[in-house]
Amino acid sequence: MLALHGTGVSDGVAIGKAFVLQRELPEIPEYVIPREYIEEEVARFQRAVEASRRQLMTIREHIPSNAPPEATSFLDAHLLMLDDKMISQAPIEAIRNQQYNAEWALKAQSEILSTIFEQMDDHYLRNKKTDVNQVVNRIQRNLLQQNYDEHEKIAEGEIVVADDLTPADTVMLKHNRVRAFVTSLGGPISHTAILARSLGIPAIVAAHSASRYVSSGEELIVDGKRGMLIIAPDRSIVDEYRRRQKDIARKKRELNRLRTSRAITRDRHRVALLANIELPADVRAAAQAGADGIGLYRTEFLFMNRPEPPNEEEQFRAYTKVIKSLPGKPVTIRTLDLGADKQVDGGRAGTAITVNPALGLRAVRLCLHDTSLFRPQLRAILRASAFGKVRMMIPMLSGQEELFQVLDLIEETKSDLKRERIKFNPKIPLGGMIEVPAAAISADLFASHLDFFSIGTNDLIQYTLAIDRVDDAVNYLYDPLHPSVLRLISITIQAGKQARIPVAMCGEMAGDPRYTQLLLGLGLSEFSMHPATLLEVKKIVRGAHLGQLTRFARDIMKLRDTREIHARVEKQSRH
Template identity: 50%
Template sequence: MTLSCCGLGVATTRAIAIGPVFMLDRNPLRIAPRSIDPATVPGELQRLEDALAAAQGALRTVRDQIPHATPVKVAEFIDSHLLMLEDAALVDPARALIRERLFSAEWALEQHRMTLVKAFEDIEDPYLRGRRDDLDHVVQHILGFLLGERIPDSEEDTDLNGCVVIAHDISPADTVVLRQRRVAALVTEYGSPLSHTAILARSLNLPMVVGVRKVTSYFRPGETVVVDDESGVVLADVDADILAHYRQRIRVLDERRAHLRRLVREPSLSADGTPVSLLGNLELPEDTVAIRANGAAGVGLYRTEFLYMNRDRPPDEEEHLAAYLEVIRGLEGTPVTIRTLDLGADKQVDGDSATCPLACNPALGLRAIRLCLKQPELFRPQLRAILRASAFGPVRLMIPMLSHIRELDAVLALIEQVGRELDREGLAFDPHMPVGGMIEVPAAALSAPAFTHRLDFLSIGTNDLIQYTLAIDRMDDTVSYLYDPLHPAILRLIRMTIEAGRAHGIPVSMCGEMAGTPRYVPLLLGLGLREFSMQPGSLLEIKERVRGSHIPHLERATGELFAHLDDHEPEQFAQAIERICS
């Protein structure tokens, strides 16, 4: 058995594909500094306008070619790039550089892009940081027309059916076109699993591995490769035994998917008949399609930060309301939990850095509910929109990053005040809309009993809870190995929160990555968790584990684990956890 090449990247769809390589030449355009004569400024500005119009036209052509039978709203991904092209914040600074510093149009646009990229790189949240890819795609699109170097569609007459497309990067528009041409998989050198391209690939059930460094130098056009999108591996020069192994795995995966699809309409009950609520996390309004397709009982976390990105001013009340109503109507009566703004010193509203300067330690700075209380002019439009949306369906409001009771009291007072305003204006809302809080910092978990007296529900955000409890930046490769969801301190905080909710008769959910990991389901059920919220693609696997679990047995085993939590050596503790999770 021989292997001459193995590329390692980040998986996006949990699938496997085999096919010949097609190299898609989408090298980033290199822009050299160039100054212009003052007399040519009007002409340079017109060049920029012409390139902008041509880029918009090209994207509209792709959007209009999307088949009407496409089962997901893929056009909205193209529309998001069109909106960026229409956003003055993208091009106006480039126009100013042309006028004031006599930069060429392409150099002005590239300089502004680099400024925006630096802002994105300072963002901690991986989903929001992934929007940097969209910026690059849009700018490269304009630059191609500016330089007259639009990549010709040389592959237009090439049969791509079953091919594995390898490129430096792939835009959402490229993804739509390649899916129509029935490619088997995508592999890129750059990109994030939370980029719009990766999200779109998942929506289209198209295997994709991103972040394979130097991928275009590893593989040769036409050679057969294996794309293992379960583990993020791309293999080349594989022998017959390896190909046979992966073809068998494809058959097994296909059978497993068919089995899981049969669970969509089955009740979410444990083997002993205990109901367990399975909800979906929502990144963008178009994700409602996946949530419904996987049988979620509703939305346990609707992240609203996308509304604030790629713009020079925050969204107004009506824009908020329109986004929320799209989700409410798309889910046809199932509950929607809307998390209020979770931006801050590390995840700034574009154009708002003057009022929210970068902190020395952004993760501990002015962010989430702290920022909202500091800047009520930012917070009020969202509160008004969420309350108004509650008149159209079952809406819950969720407050991120609580740590003090006084923060919660301030938010509740503001909600009450906004409700009185809406009453005076004759605008409908649900006066009994449930309000909950996220347990993301140790202080909140330790204060959970106090929070339960004021809130209608709690939701454990394990990603941040683990990070803050263990003092680990999970995005820092030098310490990420210490990121441990099963650390005894984490389990204690989770159990403490669940028991506080149970003692005061309010539901407790979990919306972090831990909730969408099948291995942890028995342990979490044993700890008392009865509401899980996760990425839609994980729902059926979690349901399968729930339906195979006997909760009274798991509660006994977990109780025994906690009774001797301090007595276990690390190896004994790991063995006890494994017995529960197996």
């Protein structure tokens, strides 16, 4: 028996036989093409790109009707990447100018793209490097006349073990009723993780070298909650995990009964539970979980994997699709949260990569720096506000001057729409994300100019503790219960109360059941999270007594030992 550890990204337990996907590319040949054969080599590369497109289109056409919407979304993203000049055109330049063979030209360009993605600060966007690599690998396989989509046969109930999984694999996983999957690569926000949560099956990512230690046909146990893969378990371990499976199934049935119940504490305090979404297709999962609305709609996904940013009309259609899918429920649209190093047009010339992008031209700073991106989005959001309960949220505010500039632009946009006789909600609520320590400390200064706050704990924790949570060397320091983090959260909630504006939380901490009772005690009344965790949080809310939790939180805030804070919060979460 052998146990490997990774990052659990989808709860649950699976027991079954392994199916190991071997996807290693052979060594890429590198040679110089004679001048007279250059255009023939260019044509060969273009044929490989077109073959890749046809394969993805064929897979897309065969997506089962019951597949999660993410399967289509990820395939569409890969199709868009094939149109990106950085993938479809740059290698051709290398063939013509350096006389590289097609495989070598593509490999050289993919290395350039990998470097760009690795320098990105935003952890989600950095993970998009995986998608780029998968598209490149598909083209390489076509150049090398290899293909793997047609011949792999996975039996129902098997556990897939791979270095990584492509969006095309997602269709296969759903169609074959795969029991669980484990990958050597990936992170909690990779498309593999998102898919696992959508399918509702246990999954582990970043289980390094898992595909080397596991052989096809071996019995495995996947513990998605603990991030543990057990290879060739003995009978007693299997029996123990079968008991756990029954417990999990029973708890899931109990949670499903809460879908239509309201999130109200035992002492009758109403709590709003909303969903975070990336794409219009994600609304279905939010509705199925019984979300009270959308607390975070990440609009940057509209801008990615394409040669040009979306125009006003395209954005307007995407926003209204979400709004009309949730009639009468609030939809919080976050304005563009990209950085100068994360190009929306396949890489603009003349833009330098900053030494520390985390502290550079990002989010609202970029939008104010380049209003050609910001103005169409403001118009689209305001136009969409005529169709439902839309709220607009500004990311990464750090100073009042930024907010005042945003307010001026919004007023200008409203005046333009009014003059053009285009309908919008003139009283659309405007909120600010509190994710920079400076914004939390001076939350009272922002509060008088905003209609709500939303605490983005992912970045707030990183900035407060000066760590990158996806960097293996320092992510052990990532701690939502660090006293400084809790103080900043408390300061923000209190500033909201004093200004009589609601305070939400949309970071991962909001969807983690371990912290629900503490956050309730601190005064948080609006939680926004991935739909998969909503029912579990609702159950905790319905069993909570706010008066008691307020006293508990007050005691926690007095503690000076971080270890004691963890012990007390863990003990409370078991109640």
